[in-house]
Amino acid sequence: MKMNETDTILIIEDDRSINKLLERFLATEGFRVLKSFNGRDGMEQFYKHKPDLVISDINMPYMNGFEVCKEIKSKEEFRLIPVILLTSRDDNQSKIIGIEAGADDFIVKPVNRFLLSARIKSLIKSKKLNEKLDNSWSLLFSLAKIIEAKDNYTEKHTIRVAQLAQELGQELGLSEEEKNTLIKGGVLHDIGKVGIPDKILTKKGKLTAAEYEIMKKHTEIGYEICQGLNSLREISAIIYSHHEKYDGSGYPQGLEKDEIPLLAQIISITDVYDALRSDRSYRKSYSLDQTLEIINRERGKSFNPALVDLFLGKVVNTG
Ligand SMILES: [Fe+2]
Incomplete structure (x- = not known):
């Protein structure tokens, strides 16, 4: 500029x-x-x-x-x-x-x-x-890419989450503004991992209970980062709540059903789907059938049943 x-x-x-x-x-x-x-x-x-x-x-x-x-x-x-x-x-x-x-x-x-x-x-x-906003966006997007690389993903997980979320938003008839928020939220949902120590973030094996507790903090750290920036405030709810579960067993607040913001519910299901379908440095990707079975099993537990039906019926099959 x-x-x-x-x-x-x-x-x-x-x-x-x-x-x-x-x-x-x-x-x-x-x-x-x-x-x-x-x-x-x-x-x-x-x-x-x-x-x-x-x-x-x-x-x-x-x-x-x-x-x-x-x-x-x-x-x-x-x-x-x-x-x-x-x-x-x-x-x-x-x-x-x-x-x-x-x-x-x-x-x-x-x-x-x-x-x-x-x-x-x-x-x-x-x-x-x-231009200023664009600059802060490109900075955050670069940060998201760095985190993704550290986080054992092999390629472009966050971009695919953003695309899937936007498609699910489209099926739900959401507004352009909400769909844009989903795209940004999809890319930035794990931005809080910037505050997680590398030895936990890049650990190849299973996390200990104590390490898992620290890992869970990425939702709150991401929320703090985005709350401080005017242009990102609307996506902070996605970042904060993308690990909440429909039955109330998620984190950080243990919200259930409609208490969980809809956009966060959308990112949650698309994030899990794409994570299962991705090769990670410590395991191979699940097949489409295995993934569908896992998502279906979580219908009403991790995920809103209506969203599961729409996602698996319209987005995954047609995608
Ligand atoms: Fe996350």
Whole structure:
């Protein structure tokens, strides 16, 4: 993220007088301005300079504004760069296509400079905030990967848990927000293992009762880590409760049935399923039949019976 630097704005507009007007106005507002007169050249400048924001006209030679927008938003490393499309008054059709192309905002021509200035500032502010969040995410994801490697998993257990949980969430008709929380919770559910001594975490044989008690603390440690971060608060319930069991015999609180947050119940079943199906450094994976038998045996004990039915009926079979 750029700090204390002048933000750069790329203008893509084939109408030279509007282009000039925008350039002059944005320069007086203190931005560094790059200008381009068609979509193709605009994209070349974009890749070269990686601006903080793009203002693009829609109808232009070679490449129109929708195509420009689509191309920027299709690339993971650029998707947070805001794109403002310039439209004519009441052109709802363009707005719909623009939204589909991923445009962040629309400004009607003739451009009101104060409105444009306010929109630009707010979009750049939220871009920087999102970048910060992304940075903390990538840090936590890296941490999750390190823990996974230590935790005797051979590959990508947490990613598969996240995918399975999201699929089960889909079958349950959960909202996009809840499904996103499941993905993050799936990846980070064991993040608290960062606080478990290596000799316990990487032990090949069975844990002693005392070691197991220490291992159980990973739920509380993970909860503490994520409670402290605003952006992760919603997944802290998953982390805290992913070892609770439906019959109340789990930890850390011994919650039962609906007392256990639904998202935690989902992670619990997908976590166990994938752990059984994975090769560990100390044992081979269970076959699909053996795994299904174990999960079914835990129906009403470890897991919510309705979730078992949906998971085994829809997610595992169709997956
Ligand atoms: Fe765990």
